[in-house]
Amino acid sequence: MAVQFAAKGHQVTGADTDPRVVAEVNAATTPFPGEEQLAERLAEVVSAGRLTATTDTTEAVAGAEAVVVVVPLFVDDRGTPDFRAMDAATRAVAAGLRPGALVSYETTLPVGTTRDRFAPMLQEGSRLLPERDFSLVFSPERVFTGRVFTDLRRYPKLVGGIGPASAKDGVRFYEAVLDFDARSDLPRPNGVWDLGTAEAAELAKLAETTYRDVNIALANRFARFADRSGIDIEAVIEACNTQPYSHLHRPGIAVGGHCIPVYPRMYLWNDPGAELVRAARETNEAMPAHVVDLLADAYGDLDGAEVLVLGAAYRGGVKETAFSGVFPTVEALRARGARPYVTDPLYEPGELADMGLRPHTGQPVTAAVVQADHDAYRRLCADQLPTVRVLVDGRRITDPALWAGVRRVVVGDGAGR
Template sequence: MKITVVALGKIGLPLAVQFADSGHEVIGADVNPSVVDLVNQGLEPFPGEHQLAEKLSAAVRDGRLRATTQTASAVAQSEAVVVVVPLFVDESGVPEFGWMDSAAEDIGRGLQPGTLVSFETTLPVGTTRNRWKPMLEKVSGLREGSDFHLVFSPERVLTGRVFADLRKYPKLVGGLTPAGAERATEFYNAVLQFDERPDLDRPNGVWDLGSAEAAEMAKLAETTYRDVNIALANQFARFAAENGIDVFQVIAASNSQPYSHIHRPGIAVGGHCIPIYPRLYLWGDPEATVVSTARSANAGMPSYVVDLASKLNSGLEGVKVAVLGASYRGGVKETAFSGVFPTVEALRQAGAEVVVEDPLYSDDELVAMGFKPYHVGEAVDVVVVQADHREYANLSAASFPGVRTVVDGRRVLDPAAFDSVRFGSVGVG
């Protein structure tokens, strides 16, 4: 097949490489010329995705993958189009469709009869049918269901392990018509390979959920569940700390039977997914008070950790505080909705002099984010762990000359290595 993947980000580019690796001819379309240039050289535009560098290089070298900024032209040459353009929400929780609208118009201009269009970007329920269908029909002059097929098939992978996740998890699809769903099932069976999953009630592979709305809701449900679960863990953590209890022992004990799956508490919930998708769900279901309460609880965790540091240190006014970790999670060079931003802001409001360290970012990159860089080994009064980078696991009080207080927001440090300082951790009393 000839396939176009629209948007070569941290999900789109691995998808394009996966399709090419499965033997198909792939065009990657992106509005960023520098990304397109790097891809055409066989070079990954971002680090950290396992196997991407070698697979990308091979696909470009063998002529199975190329990139362009001309989306409509690429679509016009393709039998299938997969869309992975980012969608965000504003401060009020309203989806910002600007980038996706622009991409959909480009797709419509190039859309040919017989083409399959699959949106993988996480969407509010009803968006595929009520927004993308009329837009594509209007721009292309074609009719969905007869001239072309439109489906929703959510990406369900985690950056850093995309290729493994593509094999591990069922590929969900939902069409606007049975014929569209059948076409999407055939497509994904041709471009993906699946691991055996004896733990599932049905064989791993492409699962048709019966409608685009069901597939849209499935993605929102699985990610919103995580946000609500983490919020519950954070509530347990705060109560446990107030009562001299180690919440991690409690969680391990609770999860020792099969009906409990409590997640880990922590200083923040970041990334492109969990902070955003519950708000996409709430946009369609504003009465979901459990979801809105959980989102608020998680958003309040950075301030909670800063308050904990202030109490342990008897105030933060004029105190030099090192925040460890700009990334939203360990091992991933990504700051989308990272807890570093509200943590630094809360520390500054408390009067602290804030510096930031991250092994994945250069000093210049930290400065560009508005942070003053810090290097382990420099004198500092207080340390707050924001990301669970593996490089932090072996740190000790000796790593921070003059340190008086340490608050581990991710339970990555060894408390025994900090017996000479005041040490706090989320969920440990």
């Protein structure tokens, strides 16, 4: 986002608590790999002097007309948000906030947080009144890792202010820093959409991500039933989705990343009686253990078995393990007495070891589980793992023609339990 804003001609300062990230940005080095167009666009805006980075958030805010907050917010095992990082960032912003500035929270938040938690905190720290002395909006990120620049153009930018003046300033800001593709499938023109209140914008982000979690959970339930019934769920989903009111997602071993495993729990924090949302989250969390059950059904007793888990990343092509299915998959294998190894084309063995995973460095294994849908696994074949006799594909990405002679099980293909 900082690069996007700078590319529109604005002077941008990125603030981060990690000195390594700050140094890399100032050196025009991408702090994370795999983001399309980022390396070249970062180099361009840094060399032009339009983007710099600092660890001094308050000083950066003091010189800013607009402040965009994207500090992560996680929830604990009980679904309670951990606001410590967000509160610290908000206090740092408040200490430097100047009259007339705009503050926009893009971090996904429980409904009511912008108005009821952060507005008073900003007021206390700055001695400025929100809506009168500065503008305050919530405007959620709606981008997919790996294609952020594309998604910033593709989807409407949602804005909700704590009042009409804040909303007007928020809309004006995002119209000045973003570009939008023309789309004919929207109820109104693509661009910046004022949702009326910060609460509506907060709910919009929770609703769209919770929808995906519930949809995936439904697909996973269908897949488990299809396995028991000898039905290939992929053919069923393809057929259903030819009807315009059906948008079934695909089943799989795990739902990972910073968004879908987290935001339904934020919604439940607001609405604890939403049993549908709770059941969906529990269904998706149970899938790694279910896939290990599929392996045990096909392989036999896993006690002492050497099993290779393919993929540490939560999603193919992304070097990120936030809430990755690799961790519960390894845990379920260990609970069965197996000895799990992990490999991933994006991670070095030492990086895997640092995450508490046993890296695969050529040890013979007799079973394998595909956890991440890396493109490399589309070409993976039995000859590359000659001692494997059972492969469980949790992502339906491997080519069955390349696994002749190996028992291959796919989630929802009708051959499993």
